[in-house]
Amino acid sequence: MNDLQKRIAEIGVVPVIKLNHPERDAAPLAEALIAGGVPVAEVTFRAAGAATAIRAMREGFPDMLVGAGTVLTEAQVDEAIAAGAQFIVTPGMDAELVAYCQARGIDVFPGCTTPTDYHTAYKLGLEVLKFFPAEQSGGLAKIKAMSAPFPMFKVMPTGGISLKNLADYIKNPVIAACGGSYMVTAELIDNGKWDEITTLCRQSVEIVKAARRA
Ligand code: 3PG
Numbered sequence: 001m002n003d004l005q006k007r008i009a010e011i012g013v014v015p016v017i018k019l020n021h022p023e024r025d026a027a028p029l030a031e032a033l034i035a036g037g038v039p040v041a042e043v044t045f046r047a048a049g050a051a052t053a054i055r056a057m058r059e060g061f062p063d064m065l066v067g068a069g070t071v072l073t074e075a076q077v078d079e080a081i082a083a084g085a086q087f088i089v090t091p092g093m094d095a096e097l098v099a100y101c102q103a104r105g106i107d108v109f110p111g112c113t114t115p116t117d118y119h120t121a122y123k124l125g126l127e128v129l130k131f132f133p134a135e136q137s138g139g140l141a142k143i144k145a146m147s148a149p150f151p152m153f154k155v156m157p158t159g160g161i162s163l164k165n166l167a168d169y170i171k172n173p174v175i176a177a178c179g180g181s182y183m184v185t186a187e188l189i190d191n192g193k194w195d196e197i198t199t200l201c202r203q204s205v206e207i208v209k210a211a212r213r214a
Helices: 003-011 022-035 050-060 074-083 095-104 115-123 139-147 166-171 186-190 194-213
Strands: 013-017 040-044 065-069 087-090 107-110 128-131 154-157 178-180
Touching (some): 003 040, 003 154, 013 065, 013 194, 022 040, 022 050, 022 194, 050 074, 065 074, 074 095, 087 095, 107 128, 115 128, 128 139, 139 154, 154 178, 166 178, 166 194, 186 194
Parallel strands (some): 013 040, 040 065, 065 087, 087 107, 128 154
């Protein structure tokens, strides 16, 4: 893993964020995440204004790691990089899009769940994959089965992760970090429940630490 990947792995969880009001919410949300010990965010292009949120977080909180999620096109890669994104996450394995990110010199974590996805990722020289949607694709059992022929990858499972199953995932050495929206739900963000977000982040970090100590 490179330095950025190691930093993400060290934190252990990656909040997957959809911001409907980036001008209003990006800064307090970043503060809440940092206060909870989770200075990383995957800001999804599912909401218009994702680039605005990425820019606000990068400019206001330079030590935070900010990536772009749900990236589907080269134009979105360009937009994310221009906004200051440090990594790109794609929901599926699109070899051309991955190669475009590599050519632009930005880390990319494509969503992979099948032997075909992993094989494509191997050919592209990737080391860290998003395993998405994790629970719905077979969860930890599938991740373990995939790492038999492909032991070279670390994965970031995302989809269906919560405080309940976080420890089980993190305990497995194949897992670099877990992604999730449970600590940054629309309900929490839209109602400005920043303290609750901080608490959920703190609880997540504690779970990660305890799971890795065990
Ligand atoms: C994603 O895009 O990574 C997922 O929607 C996050 O999944 P979750 O909402 O189940 O955490």
